[in-house]
Amino acid sequence: MRKILAAGLVTLSLTALATAEPVKVGLITTLSGGGAGLGVDVRDGFMLALKLNPDGAKDITVVAEDDAMKPELAVQIADKMIQSEQVDVLTGIIWSNLAMAVVPNAVAQDKFYLSPNAGPSPLAGDKCNANYFNVAYQNDNFHEAAGQYAQQSGLKKVFIMAPNYPAGTDSLNGFKRYYKGELAGEVYTKLGQTDYAAEIAQIRASGADSVFFFLPGGMGIAFVKQYAQSGVGTPLIGPGFSFDQDVLAAIGDPALGAKNTASWSPDLDNPANKAFVDEFKKAYNRLPSVYAAQAYDTANLLISASTKASVKDAEAFRAALKAAEFNSVRGKFKFNTNNHPIQDLYVREVVKDGDTLTNKIIATAFTDHGDAYAEKCAMK
């Protein structure tokens, strides 16, 4: 009996050895400039997953570089990583315009790209690729969930606002895809605008019953603070980006009670997420954001695939990625035909936990939600 067991163990470890091919990962993300908060969270979330699973990650090496939020720099770094560092997998990009500059080129050179955040619509639709896996979302998803929530909760007159750039127009289109009521106003602001007095005056005059806005980073902080000071008081709805952990501390109490939509929340009740939130707090002394959660999932997906197949065997590695057999902090997770997630999307509310502002799930907007572009993708 003991012999058989021992023999079994030997074969097991042999198979493990056979597939433990080293994997080199190039992490390109934003570590300087105005958007650095998001990139730091992606890097920290990714590295945390590797640290917590030393066995699974022992053959994974990571080179990280700062793209400074500049597409041309991201392209240079990607070229360097592919040609001189010979990475197998690229990941890390936050912004859609950078992803569009890097991803099509990288997958054309037979590298894998795992997206921890950006999900521009072309890459989900007609430009989808078998080597491109989006572990986060398709860009429209959070906004669609907000539209669905507005529709479900019987709102009749919503004022919608986003910056005038591709992700901004996608945002409002995503919202309108599910919200069928009247619009009290539709405003595009300048990208990088920091004073919203003029828009707030329009909101006050419009008689809206709520305001949906997508203003990432510092723009959202500025808007919410000024909105609170103006005393308009119409309830705010936003995608998770507008009220996530990276901005809540800077907004302060004016954010309390705001509704926002995301695929993840720190209070999401599953063992993987509990462990993630605890360990992240322990390691970095702050609460994780949705970006950190997505990067953590990205790293765990990579670990799951690299323990099952060699990265040199593209066919098998692709299948192992597609199977998505890892414990997602989002509970359940699977890939659609276009390698984008099918996942639940939640409505969260900003609450105070002790002295810290954070999010709590109050409803589910969508169950097993894919995206609107999968049909245009040739992969089946």
Added chain:
Amino acid sequence: MSTSLVLEQLLNGVQFGVMLFLMAAGLTLIFGVMGLINLAHGSLYMIGALVCATVAAWTGSFWLGLAASLVGTAAAGALIEVAVIRRLYGRDHLDQVLATFALILILSEGARWLFGSFALYLDIPPVLSGSVELPGGVHYPLYRLAIIAAGLLVAVGLYLLISRTRLGMRIRAGESDREMIGALGVDIQMLYTIVFALGAALAGMAGAMVGALQSVQVGMGEPVLILAFVVIVIGGIGSVRGALVGALLVGIIDTMGRILLPQMLAAVIGPAKAAGIGAAIASMSIYVVMALVLALKPKGLFPAGT
């Protein structure tokens, strides 16, 4: 569109303009007196906001934060002048642009190292929270009114300083003939340091006051810097009066353009398209004005020395 909305937007434009004036005044003084193009002026604005937010978080008082940011940015300005800027006066503008651009990078990454990558929290002082009702039925935030008042006070103060005091006399003399006032025994190096520190403190004050309205983070200075340059080009480089008029012009045109253009276009091409196109045209409006001013008055509205 109701008159109260127009009035409110006009106030918003003035408030934005006054804030730009604080930035542009320092920039134009430094250029006028020392002939120096200082790209790092936006970094001083950022430093003002970061210092104010940090001190306000430590002490719980916005006012202490504001005082600390004035002192801090003036000190930072003096330090930068002595360490770097002083070596640039004799050089041509390209060297100045290169060196002060390097300063932006150094100060930004230094600030990230000290204050972190995430935005800091800074709220308006409780005394100035809430809004007041103005004649005409406009509810306007008290804090924004306070910014307008503070900016106008600074404008008056600067006018008095430059036209009525000995320091102001030297500044004006430095603008018109720097060799001569050096020959007359004025400590020109000291004068330059003082002017640079004064400009820095004005930028820091703008950063601290606006920081309470917006997000306080690394990199917040550069977008404002571009607008401040537009202001001094419109107003006339070197002229504080020009900076005030230019700043109010830019503030009001930008704000009203953002509101009126999409609405006017909506009547012609429908609201859905107008929102995007109107916003795009509105964001160009101040540059169009700048081009017009340059075409008609190449030296700006109030050329220095008139």
